Amino acid sequence: MRLLVTGGAGFIGSNFVHHVVEHTDHHVTVLDKLTYAGNRASLDGLPEDRVAFVQGDIADAAVVDTLVADADAVVHYAAESHNDNSLDDPRPFLDTNIIGTYTLLEAARRHDVRFHHISTDEVYGDLELDDPERFTEKTPYNPSSPYSSTKAGSDLLVRAWVRSFGVRATISNCSNNYGPYQHIEKFIPRQITNVIRGIRPKLYGKGENVRDWIHADDHSSAVLTILEKGEIGQTYLIGADGEQNNKDVVELILELMGQPRDAYDHVADRPGHDLRYAIDSTRLRTELGWQPKYRDFRSGLAATIEWYRDNEAWWAPAKDATEAFYASKGQ
Numbered sequence: 001m002r003l004l005v006t007g008g009a010g011f012i013g014s015n016f017v018h019h020v021v022e023h024t025d026h027h028v029t030v031l032d033k034l035t036y037a038g039n040r041a042s043l044d045g046l047p048e049d050r051v052a053f054v055q056g057d058i059a060d061a062a063v064v065d066t067l068v069a070d071a072d073a074v075v076h077y078a079a080e081s082h083n084d085n086s087l088d089d090p091r092p093f094l095d096t097n098i099i100g101t102y103t104l105l106e107a108a109r110r111h112d113v114r115f116h117h118i119s120t121d122e123v124y125g126d127l128e129l130d131d132p133e134r135f136t137e138k139t140p141y142n143p144s145s146p147y148s149s150t151k152a153g154s155d156l157l158v159r160a161w162v163r164s165f166g167v168r169a170t171i172s173n174c175s176n177n178y179g180p181y182q183h184i185e186k187f188i189p190r191q192i193t194n195v196i197r198g199i200r201p202k203l204y205g206k207g208e209n210v211r212d213w214i215h216a217d218d219h220s221s222a223v224l225t226i227l228e229k230g231e232i233g234q235t236y237l238i239g240a241d242g243e244q245n246n247k248d249v250v251e252l253i254l255e256l257m258g259q260p261r262d263a264y265d266h267v268a269d270r271p272g273h274d275l276r277y278a279i280d281s282t283r284l285r286t287e288l289g290w291q292p293k294y295r296d297f298r299s300g301l302a303a304t305i306e307w308y309r310d311n312e313a314w315w316a317p318a319k320d321a322t323e324a325f326y327a328s329k330g331q
C-alpha cells in the first residue's frame, strides 16, 4: 500500500513510520507542517525509497488533494496536541484539528481513499480515581480542554463523513503514549531531560492524576491492525492496561536514573486537569486479535530513559525554550 501519514514528523507519527518500514512493505509519504512539535530528524535513517517527506499544512486543500489522490490510505496523526498550549491559545487547535481534518476528509471523499483517524481517550473526559469503570467505545464524549474538545469535534466529523458520504474510515482513541521521539514539553520526557540536565523534576499538584500508559510502538501495531482488519465506520479504543499516577511515574524516573525518589518539586496544578483516564481495549483485542508487546511499564520506561540519554542532540535544541516557557507560568 501507499500510505499518506499526516503528522509523521511528530512523536507518535514518526514512531508509526519507523514501525511500518520495519514490519511491512508499504510505502509512506509523510505530510507534516513541521510546527515546533515536528522534527525532521525523527525520520533520519529511514530508506528514501520507502519514505518520502512533504512539508505542508493539512488545511491546505491543494496540497492535500494531490497527496490523497496518490494514496491507498491516509493515516491521520497531525494535530496540535498539547493541552497546556490549548489553554494559552486555542486557535491553532481549531485550525489544525478541525479544519485540517475536514480538509483531509473532503479529499478522501473525492478520491474514495481509505482513511484512519488517530484520536485520544481525552475525548471521554475523566474518571474518578476509585471508579471501577474504564472507557469503552460506548462512553459518551465529555471533553474538558480546547485540545480534547477539538479532537472530539474531529472524531465526530469523521463519523459524519462515513455516514453521510460513505467515506471508508475508522477511528482509534488511544491512551497516553510514551517512548522515543516525544517532545520534551510532555510529562515523561520533560522529567527525564530535567534529571539529565540536573534540574529537579516538576509535578503538577499532588500528582494523584492517573494516566493509562502505552508504548508508542504498541500504538503503532494497533493502528496497523485496524488499518488491515478494522470494520469501516467503527471506533476502536487502544490501551495496554498501564494505569499509573503521575507521582509514581516521577518517582520511578528518579529511581531508574539513580536519584533519590523524592528529589522533585510540586508546582501549581493545570486548570481543569483531568483526574483519571483508563481504557478498556477488549474490542480491539477480541475482534481484531491485537496484543501489546510492552506489558512492563518499568522496563519500557527504562528503555525510553536510555533513548533520551543517547539522543541528546535530538532534544537539546528545544530544552531551554521549553523550560523558560514553563518557568514563566511558575511550572
Ligand SMILES: NC(=O)c1ccc[n+]([C@@H]2O[C@H](COP(=O)([O-])OP(=O)(O)OC[C@H]3O[C@@H](n4cnc5c(N)ncnc54)[C@H](O)[C@@H]3O)[C@@H](O)[C@H]2O)c1
Residues within 6 Å of the ligand: 006, 007, 008, 009, 010, 011, 012, 013, 031, 032, 033, 034, 035, 036, 037, 038, 039, 056, 057, 058, 059, 076, 077, 078, 079, 080, 081, 082, 095, 096, 100, 118, 119, 120, 121, 151, 173, 174, 175, 176, 177, 178, 182, 183
Ligand atoms: N501523545 C499522546 O499520548 C497521544 C495519545 C492519544 C492520541 N494522540 C493523538 O496522536 C496524534 C499525534 O500526537 P503526538 O503526540 O505525536 O503529537 P505531536 O505534537 O508530537 O506531533 C504532531 C505533528 O503534527 C504536525 N502538525 C501540526 N499541525 C499540522 C498541520 N496543520 N499540518 C501538518 N502537520 C501538522 C506537527 O508538525 C507534528 O509533527 C494526535 O492526533 C494526538 O491527538 C496522542
